[in-house]
Amino acid sequence: MELLSDRHPLLIVVGSGGVGKTTLAAALGLSAARRGRDTLVMTFDPSLRLKDALGVSEEAREHPVPVKLAKGSARLEASLLDARLTFDRLVIRYAPDEASRRRILENPFYNHLSGNLAGILEYMAVERLWEVADEGTYDQVILDTPPTRQALDFLEAPSRIVGFLESGALKIALRPWFDDAGHLKATSRLGFLGRGFERFLDEIVGLGLLRDMAEFFQAFEPLFEGFRERARKVEDLLRSPRTLFLLVAGPGDERIADTLFFARRLREAGYRLGPVVVNRVHPELPVPAGGGAAEADPCDVDGRRLLAWLGHRDRRGVDQLASLLGDHHPLVALPLLPDEPTDPTALQSIGEDLLDLLRTAPDAG
Amino acid sequence: MTASTTSPSDLRAHLGSLQLVVVTGKGGVGKTAIAAVLGRLVAGSAAGGRGGRRVLVLEVDPRENLHQMLGLPPSGGDLADAGGGLHLQNLKPRDVLDRIVAERLKIEVLSRRVLASPVYQQFAEGAPGLKEVAILGHALRLVRGLDPVARADPFDLVILDAPATGHGVSLLAAPSLLAEVIEHGPFGHMGAELAQWVGDPQRAGVVVVTTPEEMPVQEAIELRLRLRERVGRDAELLVVNSVYPPLPAEASDEELAADPALDLWSHRRRLQEREMARLEREWPGPRVLLPKLPLDRGPELVAALVECLRRELTAPGASRLSEVEAVR
Numbered sequence: 001m002e003l004l005s006d007r008h009p010l011l012i013v014v015g016s017g018g019v020g021k022t023t024l025a026a027a028l029g030l031s032a033a034r035r036g037r038d039t040l041v042m043t044f045d046p047s048l049r050l051k052d053a054l055g056v057s058e059e060a061r062e063h064p065v066p067v068k069l070a071k072g073s074a075r076l077e078a079s080l081l082d083a084r085l086t087f088d089r090l091v092i093r094y095a096p097d098e099a100s101r102r103r104i105l106e107n108p109f110y111n112h113l114s115g116n117l118a119g120i121l122e123y124m125a126v127e128r129l130w131e132v133a134d135e136g137t138y139d140q141v142i143l144d145t146p147p148t149r150q151a152l153d154f155l156e157a158p159s160r161i162v163g164f165l166e167s168g169a170l171k172i173a174l175r176p177w178f179d180d181a182g183h184l185k186a187t188s189r190l191g192f193l194g195r196g197f198e199r200f201l202d203e204i205v206g207l208g209l210l211r212d213m214a215e216f217f218q219a220f221e222p223l224f225e226g227f228r229e230r231a232r233k234v235e236d237l238l239r240s241p242r243t244l245f246l247l248v249a250g251p252g253d254e255r256i257a258d259t260l261f262f263a264r265r266l267r268e269a270g271y272r273l274g275p276v277v278v279n280r281v282h283p284e285l286p287v288p289a290g291g292g293a294a295e296a297d298p299c300d301v302d303g304r305r306l307l308a309w310l311g312h313r314d315r316r317g318v319d320q321l322a323s324l325l326g327d328h329h330p331l332v333a334l335p336l337l338p339d340e341p342t343d344p345t346a347l348q349s350i351g352e353d354l355l356d357l358l359r360t361a362p363d364a365g
Numbered sequence: 366m367t368a369s370t371t372s373p374s375d376l377r378a379h380l381g382s383l384q385l386v387v388v389t390g391k392g393g394v395g396k397t398a399i400a401a402v403l404g405r406l407v408a409g410s411a412a413g414g415r416g417g418r419r420v421l422v423l424e425v426d427p428r429e430n431l432h433q434m435l436g437l438p439p440s441g442g443d444l445a446d447a448g449g450g451l452h453l454q455n456l457k458p459r460d461v462l463d464r465i466v467a468e469r470l471k472i473e474v475l476s477r478r479v480l481a482s483p484v485y486q487q488f489a490e491g492a493p494g495l496k497e498v499a500i501l502g503h504a505l506r507l508v509r510g511l512d513p514v515a516r517a518d519p520f521d522l523v524i525l526d527a528p529a530t531g532h533g534v535s536l537l538a539a540p541s542l543l544a545e546v547i548e549h550g551p552f553g554h555m556g557a558e559l560a561q562w563v564g565d566p567q568r569a570g571v572v573v574v575t576t577p578e579e580m581p582v583q584e585a586i587e588l589r590l591r592l593r594e595r596v597g598r599d600a601e602l603l604v605v606n607s608v609y610p611p612l613p614a615e616a617s618d619e620e621l622a623a624d625p626a627l628d629l630w631s632h633r634r635r636l637q638e639r640e641m642a643r644l645e646r647e648w649p650g651p652r653v654l655l656p657k658l659p660l661d662r663g664p665e666l667v668a669a670l671v672e673c674l675r676r677e678l679t680a681p682g683a684s685r686l687s688e689v690e691a692v693r
Binding site: 016017018019047048049250253254257258261282283285286288298299300301302303304305306307308309310313336338339340 | 391392393394428579580581583609610612613625626627628629630632633634636656657658659661662669672673676684685
């Protein structure tokens, strides 16, 4: 199958943390540019080494920055996603006036939004993706998803936002909870439940936090309509046939459950699951003679034996995964390299290896 | 070599004397294995007449893994006995939170309605630090014997297999954050109390796990700085996991080039040594190295690592893992 083509201008790289997603996203970016495709790679938290390899600085948090490439390549740009910054930007752009803008940005609840409020922060990153796709200035966009086991939270963020906006939560939150003196008012309107709430909120949550939350939602109200509209568009984009998901997995049979879980969830959610890449697979090496089962010291292992064991373990893992995914699903194993890539050339050769392996892999059914 | 301010054998006793040990680090470095190893080590060390301490390893991950390390079936959230004074539990923060609300509201129909209401749903998901506080609160209740399952026999130590790094600091910083945004009420008080607990080095400890690779090492170093900044405390120990053995001293460059196994081994080991050297410079606290072993995850691996960790803590520097090849 052909990974980088007009059939799939948007490629989303997903997988557990630490499997090398970011490196592969960058590697594919270089390969795409070399094939004459104007490319943007969007990533969250690249290592220092990878940033150095691409020659990308912190400036990429503000806007996409060009990656220097050999002559004859198309344009390659890299962008570092910063959910908070995107959120701030959105507030600045859509708030109707300076006062409401300040009300949101200076709201203590907004400032404590370190985790997620129904995934709003994660949603912001997907929102950026939609902006880029909508502008249509690139032939190829490659998105590297956050380094978390819950990368699916990230993808589900738009539908959660829509769900949240359509649930009663917002209407309740938007009620004028507080009078001018800052006291909770008129919860009795809610009847039995309201009285329970009042006690619950007062005793357990404390009114300060609630006030901040209510103010936050009120200040945000003017933004919500556009928000819902865009969340739908983002969802459409993620489920479009032009979007392909590349699932990256770690080697070893202990990772199989994780990988299958991801694959199943992606398919169930209606996304197009492209190839599964098992990354950093140890090569198969002969088991060294001697040693035997009863090794003298459990903490002092011979390196050759260790590598032979890892090679065997990874082979077993790849085979099992292939049979569980089925014959028609493309799966490729990328070998563990002796060194980590430190320059564009090394990165690009990883991209080429991956594309070569995929060329002979079957098409996704 | 183990750089240290405390002697490592004291460290073992110290870790064993705590009420809470939070095990944290980047995803994929083996936190769960190390949490199980620490649990076995401490539960197995006879400190008093009862022969060892009652230890619980608490896993906070919707996908259970810990049971596999200790050779048990998935527990589905129940307390499970792994033998030798060691227990495990998989915890869903939302369940803990919901239980606290239910306990508070007492009237069942009311608590059901509150729990099902969209406002509560948003609050539970969105309130800063709330879930983290629920996790720590659960740990404290287990140690104090306030939780129904441990009432008769409270745990001496809870080892928390914390979510990946960024969340690890959030976890420890959450109580003071919550105490700040909620000045009164049970959650506010709980926040203040837990902030004291996790900040007290006599009662709570932090063990950071890393592998000798660039990103995990970077995160470990940042984690320590953020711990100091946001929680006002240091980590007790850094566990450097999955270290390749050093190359045989007699291997020549020609041999390395001719033998693919030796070649891969030497390159990967060299990458690791670079990161170990970085830790030497940038991690001033106690540090131990644990080997990458040819064992699948499970009780056998845990038992072997318990032995390796015991040695590292008893006789620092005796392991060959820290031998850095001078010229290569």
